Amino acid sequence: MNKPKLMESNKILRTTKENFIDLTLNTIYKGKQVLIFNNSKNSSEATAEKVAIANKRVENKIELEQLAQKILKSLQTPTKQCRRLAKCIQKGTAFHHSGLTGKQRTLVETNFKSGLIKVISSTPTLAAGLNLPAYKVIIKDYKRFSARGMADIPVLEFHQMAGRAGRPGKETIGRAVVLVKSEEEQDRVIKKYIFGKSEEIFSKLAVEPTLKMYLLSLISMDMINSKNEIKDFFKNTLYAKQYQDLEGLYFNVFKILQTLKGYGFIDQQDDYYRATRLGKRVSELYLNPDTANYFLENLDDLEQIFSKEIYNEYDTYKLIHFVVNAIEMRPLFRLQRSEEDIYMAKVSDLGDDMVTKYDPFEMDYRELMQTFKTSDILQDWITEKSEDDICEMYKTTPGELNYKLSNLDWLLYSLEEFAHLKKMHFFKNVIKKTRIRFKNGVKEDIISLVSIKGIGRVRARKLYSANIRSYSDIKKVSYRKLEEIIGRSVAHKLKQEIGNEYTENDTVVYQNSKPTQIKVREVSHEEVDELVATHIKYIEEEKEVIKSAEKNNSLLNYF
DNA sequence: GGACGGTGAAACTTCAGGTTGCCTC
DNA sequence: GAAGTTTCACCGTCC
Incomplete structure (x- = not known):
């Protein structure tokens, strides 16, 4: 050795x-x-x-x-x-x-x-x-x-x-x-x-998107409103000290104020600027004003896609692709050399059909291909491809996927808020549903199952395949069958969660009552689903009452 | 002789990161 | 620029 x-x-x-x-x-x-x-x-x-x-x-x-x-x-x-x-x-x-x-x-x-x-x-x-x-x-x-x-x-x-x-x-x-x-x-x-010197730090205020965001947020918080206040504020920034070009900076600031006014995010009266209700919401959502305007401008077209009675996965793909085009989704998933041909074909097949059309002055072609790749990955997630398969297929990682999913959820939430402001109730619900799908990585048919505590995408799909498709189905199914599908401990927890526990003879023992065996009454799926729906409706109504009571500061009276 | 598997050199490909909303448990 | 991955040619073995 x-x-x-x-x-x-x-x-x-x-x-x-x-x-x-x-x-x-x-x-x-x-x-x-x-x-x-x-x-x-x-x-x-x-x-x-x-x-x-x-x-x-x-x-x-x-x-x-x-x-x-x-x-x-x-x-x-x-x-x-x-x-x-x-x-x-x-x-x-x-x-x-x-x-x-x-x-x-x-x-x-x-x-x-x-x-x-x-x-x-x-x-x-x-x-x-x-x-x-x-x-x-x-x-x-x-x-x-x-x-x-x-x-x-x-x-x-x-x-x-x-x-x-x-x-x-x-x-x-x-x-x-x-x-x-x-x-x-x-x-x-x-x-x-x-022994060398560190690099100098430079102000990024001159970068337009940054300036736009901060201007809107400063005005929306009423920190600076008049022209003089705005000038005073920017006079004391690092940017002004570094570049000494105050006139140039003021020019940019007032040009951006005009843009924000055009977007409807601020109002101007003489020398005084105020954020509109919409502008305040945009600022609260931490959205880039350009993204907010992009969302608002295309809201009608998006709603139109989902206006039909039945919409399909391709319609959802259009919604994903639309959101993926927001600047907040950058950097997009990188394109591998071996994927270039696939996405070139995809761009030529679907490009014209998307809500966001390709503008060579705004985006390079590679980036355009990446918007499709990113949309593909995200759609694979909500059509229940496993993380392992997605990572393997697109050469990415769970961390990057999670990061993109949380960004997407934030943007979808913002879009939902705009739909709410514009009273597009059906479209708002479509977005809400899509968000649940992204949160859980599921197709639409098992949304109600994943909303049950302890049921994720894998168990929900197993239950669905075994014809257990709703809360009421779980209530009805025998303990033994449930155990076969999702395992003993989860089945047990689930039955407890629901509030009653089935014996192996399909009889029920009600909690807080004597442990007597009571034969279950034959109830149709429709009947139970109707009961559950009434219950949910009741809870929603309660919430609404509490909300309006809160608004009127009369919560105490309500209780 | 053809199919198959192992090996190694050459050619090709890829390369960091992570703020922000709101809700519910 | 370097490391990892894929491709391809070559060789040996087996049927």
Whole structure:
């Protein structure tokens, strides 16, 4: 067997061929933790995996196994990424990037803080907002892909990462290591990142969408209303100090005010500006005014699509594609080289049929193809494709999918609000239903089933396939049959949730009553559904009464 | 001789991130 | 620029 060699410079025990693995192992074998920064998601996963394989001294195996199981169970069906993370965690190593779901990220972060996980290999996400210090930080890549090839990361970002070394209050020192390949590179890195100056920070106020959003929100909160107040406010901004071009800034501001007026979001009386009711709502929703205007301008066309008695999945696709075109959905899912032909064909087949038509001055062709890819992914989600299949097919991750879904829900909610303001009640309900579909990832036929506590997309579909299609069906079905479909414990919980418990003979024992066996009366589906509908209607009416009582400050009188 | 599987070199492809609404449990 | 993935040619084995 080969004797392990020592690196001359810093006495690191060498057991592998890669520096970062030896550095990491040496640190964790001393009982300390390591953060490794990579420049891509793939690379952060591969790095974690390499360290995990090389780690021969794993502590707290039982706790780590439990954590790995939690990671696997954090999605309805574990994806390839979940399985990879769980495997690393069994060895006390984890990766962390935007592709993980919120739940998985929290699990990794809290268990690193508690000391169970010894190593996190991450993209720069971790350096930005989180307070996760470690004894040693290894900056594996200080270059990142950009439009002009590989480029050095900014000095500020380098400091962000290196600054994670050392745990204030717990240790007196920390170490930050950057990997280089030659002495020349080492000199350059020291000069640039250790002794060099950080980049200057520039105001982004000149960027029109940002300015538009802030102007509307400042006016809507009545912080600035008159022309003089507006000028005074912007005179004191970082932008004004940096560029000294006040006249140019005022010109932009008043041009935007005209646009907002044109959108109907603000009113002007002489030199005084006020937000309209609509403008206030747009600001409250944190919507970009351009997006809000885009929604409002197309509301009638959208309503028209759903005005028929029966609408289909293609109509829903048009709605998704419409929302995907909002600026808030950017960046869209990236297009793979191998997908180009597919989406070129899709654009030519469906492009003219969508509500948002292609405008080459507004969007490049690739982006247009990406709007279709993003819509496809989102539609696959509500037609019950598994997360694993979606991630595999479109080369994406559960975290990115979740992020897009939450953005979409926010935009759909805003659209629903506008439909409400315009009294488009049927269309409002269509959006509401679509939101439930996105929340649960289901087709329309099982919406009522997923609204029951403890029933997700998988169980709902199982129930539906077994002809159990409503709340009343669940009430009627025998305990034994329910158990066969969704398992013993869920079936039990469900029966409890409903409020009565069926015996195996299909007799019912009412809660809060003597445990006598009472024969169930034969009731038709229609009869029970009617009862449930009456009950729901009653609750809705109650809510309305409470709402109006709240509005009139007469809640106490009501009760 | 053809089908099949394994191997390795060459060619091709891809590359970070994450504010904001509202509701309900 | 580098790492990962796919493609393809080549070779050996088996039927």
